[in-house]
Every structure is written in C-alpha cells, then in structure tokens.
Amino acid sequence: VKVKVAINGYGTIGKRVADAIRLQPDMELIGVAKTSPNYEAFTAMRKGYKLYTTKENIQKFQNSGINVAGSIEDMIKDSDIIIDATPGGVGANYKKIYQEYGKKAIFQGGEKSDVADVSFSALCNYNDAINKNYIRVVSCNTTGILRVLCTINNFDKIEKVRGTIVRRAADPKEVKKGPINSIVADPARIPSHHAKDVLTVLKGIDIITSALVAPTTLMHLHTLFITTRNKVSKEDLLNILSNTPRILLLNTEKADAESTAEIMEIARDLGRYRNDVPETVIFEDSIYTNGNEIFLMYGVHQESIVVPENIDAIRASLNIMSRDESIRLTNETLKIGK
Template sequence: MAKVKVAVNGYGTIGKRVADAVALQDDMEVIGISKTKPNFEAQVAALKGYDIYVPETSKEAFAKAGLKVAGTIEEMIEKADIVVDCTPGKIGVTNKALYEKAGVKAIWQGGESKDVCPISFNAEANYDQAYGADFVRVVSCNTTGLCRAIFPLDQKYGVEKVRVTIVRRAGDPGDIKTGPIDALVLDPVKLPSHHGPDVKTIMPHINITSAAIKAPTTFMHLHVLNIKLKKDCTADDVKKLFQSRPRIKLIDGGISSTAEIIEFGRDLGRSRNDMWESCVFKDSVSIDDGELYFFQAIHQESDVVPENVDAIRSMMKLEMDNLKSIEKTNKAMGIGL
C-alpha cells in the first residue's frame, strides 16, 4: 500500500519532532517541511534529507544561505494527503483556507482554540471520533497529559471530579525570548486555565477545573492532581492501572524533580532527551480520605508528538483500532522502553 504523504507546516519545537516521528513509521512518509528562515533548524532539516518548502518571499534568503528549496509552501500542501500544522498558536488557524482550497486534510496543535475545527483529539480517549475526519486539533501538551491519566481512571473507577494545579514551564530550552526569569506568573489570573475546559472537548462529562502558574524553568510542566473517584480503590490499584497504560511512565529510582527526569531521558539515549510519556511520580500516588492524589510531569516538547502520528492514522483510515495504532507508533518511536 502507498504510504500516506504528510507535510509538516512549521518546523519548530513540535514540527521537527513530528517530522522525525512520521519518518519512523512504515505507513506514512514526510513529503516536505516548511521553513520561513534559513536558520540552523533549516540546515539540520536539509541534512536529514527533508525537502524544504518556503514562502515565495523567503526563496532569495535560502538561496543566499546555500540551502536548496523544493518549492513554495502552497506547492508542498498540493502534494500532501495531510498537513500537520505546527506553526505558532493562532497562526495555524490562518492557514485553514489554504488547506480547504487544496482539499487536503489538516491537523492543528493545542495553541489553536477549540473552534479551529469540531474535533479535538487524544489517542486513548477519542481516536474513533477522528476516524476519516478532515480536520482535527491535537490538544495541548498539558491537556494531553491530563487526558492520559483521567481517561483510564474514568473507565475503571468513574471520575466524580478533578482538581488540578499546573506549574507551567515558562519557555522551551531553545527559546531565548520568553520569561519570566524571576517570578511566578498566574497564567491566567482568572480561573480556570484553558486546560480543564480543553479536557472537556474530549471528555465532556468530566467535572474538572484547573489553575496554572508559569515558573522560570524550561524542562517540563508539573501537575498536582486531586481526583475524586466514584468507586473505592487503593493507591496500588492506581499504580497498576497507570503501569498498564501505553503512554504513562511511573517514575521512581530516587527521582524527585523534572530536572532528573530529563537527565533520565538523556541517560536512556532518547532523541533530544524526549520523554513522550506522562511521567507519574510513583511514590506520590496516594489515597487520602477517599480521594486520589499524585504528581505528574509533562515533557511539553514531545508528549503530543505520538498523538499527531495516531491522529494521522485515524484521519487517513490506516487503522481502526486505537490501541493498535498507539502500539505501532510507540514501537517505531521507542516509547515505553
């Protein structure tokens, strides 16, 4: 069977990882990536053998930098079966008319509002809804982490309510412009943060509210979760449940910080030290007064990447069974090892 042709529009933190993850699959291929500037990321994309497409106005700059251009972004979109839009939040939506005109399927990221398209996506919770769909939004990194924990708990024990506080990393490691460098910033002041409502775009029946604070760190986000379940269970039951999930990693071995998790990723030899799984601190899982508590860390640069691969498989009808798609993606990327 011919491989599905995937174009990655926007080759930054998420886009470059999505391109590499797609390239590892045997049922899809990267037919091009887009870059606006001939910077180091464009140089690496060329070294990796990706065809680079650019805005018409950037062609001269790429020629001056000695970087070969395969065509314009519009030409890339024409050649694709599906575009993964990884442009910055609120820019992606401006590309919608382009995708509609080309008659190409598209996936947006969590920086876009839920109104960009009717379907928001998480591979474990609502893969079926995206089956054959033309437009899908993969929810944000924190929302993805929340869905991965809440969905199995709800399936097994029923979730009465979720209360979560998110300590957000302020910027990504390569981001030299974002602050704060010495403050904790309420993000936003007025509750809830977007994460609780975003979980409801996937699981509308979940009673959830969220608060978020930006902290001066780049490694990972950290969630403090409190969940009231409908059925009784022990902390060990929850640990076993999490252990059985394909994209949750129980963290122990003396690790008590996001910095050590990233070091763990480095020691595991993972590409870009990516921790694609939600990292639940094993010893934090506890039941108190009938309510569940735990900490989980989310590697914002990578956790949504396998979700994009599964979204492609669902939208392109390559696989009906979400668990089979997740297993295939995980195996190709080395997730769970």
C-alpha cells in the same frame, strides 16, 4: 501505498513530528515548511528533508544557501495530509488553503478548538477522530492531564477534578521568554483555560484548574486531586496506570529522583533522541488515595508529549488502523515506554 505527510511549521513540534514520520512504515515525509531561514532550516537540509517556504521567502532562503524545493502550496499539493505545527493561531489561516486543495490537516493545541472537527487525545477519543478531515491535537498540558484522567475514568467514573499546573516558562531554545526569577500566577484568575481544553475531549466532567509559570525550561509539573464515584485503592491505581501505554511510573524512592531535572537526566542517560520523554511520568510515591479521593503528581515533557498523538491522529483521519494498533505501532517505532 504510504500516506504522504507534509509538515507546515518546522519548529519545536514540527521537527519532532517530521523525524517520527520517517520512522513509520505506513507514512512518507513529503517535506517540511518554515518561514525563517535559521539554523532549524539548515539542520532540516542536512537531514535531507525537502524544504518549502512561502513564495515571498524563497529568495531569502536561497540567499542564505538553503535549497528550497518549492512553495508551501507545492508541498500541500503533493501531500495527502498536513501536520500544521505553525505558531499558535497561524494554523487557522492555513486552513482555507488546505481546504482549497482538498487536503486533510492535523492542527496543534495553540489553535482554538473550533479550527478542527474534533480535539484529540489518542487514549481518550481516537474513534471520534476516525475519517475526520480536521483534527486538533490538544496542547502538551492538556495531553498530560487527559492521559491520566481518561485512564482513571475508564476504571471508575470520575466525579470531580481539581488541578494545578506548574508550567515551564520557555522551551530550551527560547532565549527571549521569562520569567527568570519569579513564580507567576498565570493566569491569576481561576479557572485557567486548561480545564476548558480538557472538556473539549473528556466532555461533561466537573474540572477546575489553576496555572502557574516557573523559571524552568525542562518540563511542566501537574498535581491533580480527583474524586471518583467509588472507593479506589492505591494498588488498583498502580496497576491500571502501569499498564497504560504512554504513562510511566517513576519510583521516586528507589530511583532517588523526584524532580523534572532528574527525569530529563534519565532520558539523557538512556540516550533518548533529543532527550525526549513523550510519556506522562507519574511520581509513583505521590499517588495517594483516601476513600474515593486520589492525589497524584506527574511531569510533562512539553516538547515531545504530543508527537505520538500527531502520528495517531494521521491514522485516525485516514482510518488506516484501529486505536490499539496505531498506539502500539507508534510506541514501537518511537521506542515509547522503553
């Protein structure tokens, strides 16, 4: 039997997870829910997804010519687990309803960590999420940081992390966000919340982050300075990072590419669906080691990096596959690393 999955909140993250669910041999998409009858609702209908909305909004959707399969409660009742990809903070309000119907749920990084039993990053703590009813997939930035840190930490214990996150100002579809001509210290106060979010998964490390926002929509870019207990060589690092699923090394010299724009162009040239890059893309030539110090830089495609994490979180919650089996199947079906 397939796991019945519903998507509450069919926006940037929800629509990608919906498409990913349809590619999983062990999952069935029950339907998707949203509150505004906009173009995303139309395209969901065109794709043949069953669409649900709040009771108050059903008439509004029908008036816009969008067929509605029922209320969000109907969708919840028909599912085993809900991917909650509603806007940040909204998911916490839905938790009561999921609980009322005895359903499991996966929340996103815009929620506070206490919404769930565990914050999740597949490479770091899949096993902690096994059989948990409420799991929170950490944010795009935190997912990017954790993939790198957990990989290095498994090789040699990390003693300290200092990092700077250059965030994209808006997703490509967002027309009302800025800045458009400034780099903003956001927050100007150190540490930024990202360090705290990393600690929800990789507990007890010494980490401080700062964050800026730049006028771009393509990707985030991080630079990390890590110290490990022992001396690490660049060769060792290249070896472990290139053998880690969901991490790609971009040889900036050979590719003659050293920007987020060029990473996205490669995705376009490869014909990737929606130009998505769910991998953490490390600039290979940025990897620098000196004794027990490591520097590196990488890009994070905010719209897609958490998609495979949501799929793995479902399997962990229902305990239907081991970590390695789930990561392998998710990567294969979503063509990650290809």
